[in-house]
Amino acid sequence: MKILCLLLLCCSCFQCQTAATKPAPVNTTTKSPLTIGAIPLPEGYERVPQAANSFSSYLRQLGLKKDKTVYLYNGQKKYNQQVQYAVVNISTGNKDLQQCADAVMRLRAEYLFIQNRLHEIDFTDNNQRHYPFKGTTHPQLLQYLEKVYAMCGSLSLSRQLKPVTAFATITPGDVLIKGGTPGHAMMVMDVAQNNAGQKIYLLAQSYMPAQDIHVVINPVNVKTSPWYTLTANESIITTPEWQFTTQQLKRW
DSSP states (O other): OHHHHHHHHHHHHHHHOOOOOOOOOSOTTSOOOSBGGGSOOOTTEEEOOOOTTSHHHHHHTOBBOSOOOOBBTTSOBOSOOSSEEEEBSSOOOSSTTOOHHHHHHHHHHHHHHHTTOGGGOEEEOTTOOEEEOOOOSHHHHHHHHHHHHHHOOHHHHHHHSEEOSOGGGOOTTOEEEEOSSSOEEEEEEEEEEETTOOEEEEEEEOOSSOBOOEEEOOSSOTTTTTOEEOOTTOOEEEETTEEEEGGGEEEO
8 A cells, every 4th residue: 555655646746846947056155054054044134043952953953965966765866956955964764764754754853862852752643543752772763763654654744743823933843744645745944034024944855765855945036045935925835846835834
């Protein structure tokens, strides 16, 4: 059943892909950033302050690889190398498991593990069955997550997360998610704002097959890419390989 679902999702994802235009850098004089929090901002924007030990702060501190190539779980290069701005320095594993919703769960689990909030690492499947983490070491966490990836997905995660009623309140750690087969999930990695109150945000994803987690470009606005602009009355968010509605923003 899972193999059939994966095949259906592959076909749908291929059909939903948009022709991504490779953007001009936000700041051509800035070297490739080494963390999410160092990705250059458009002029006039500043990052929204976040608490030191928050999930938002953790995401900003995530390292980025110098090599911007996205690799699949098997070491091969992803066919489409035009969708990413930067690649997150976090393992993918050698199995075709850590896909879109799985990458979101991975980042959340890693944060809770670092904070020693092990009892909060718990994901549910489509039948609301819980899969709590019962280990204490990082290798045990990775082994546990492989089971979670096999039993949980975009549908179950969309049910586990809480809806965000006002998209304007978007914050790092929120998730754009469309549950189901096909489905997709992307993590909000950072949020910034200018003096006029205009917000911009970064998105990251894994995809199919399982691949490096990567910060995506903005295919609609190359001037602000990789930042996405929060626009009044916005209803559709177009990313390089998927479209979401603003009603599909959820929170832990």
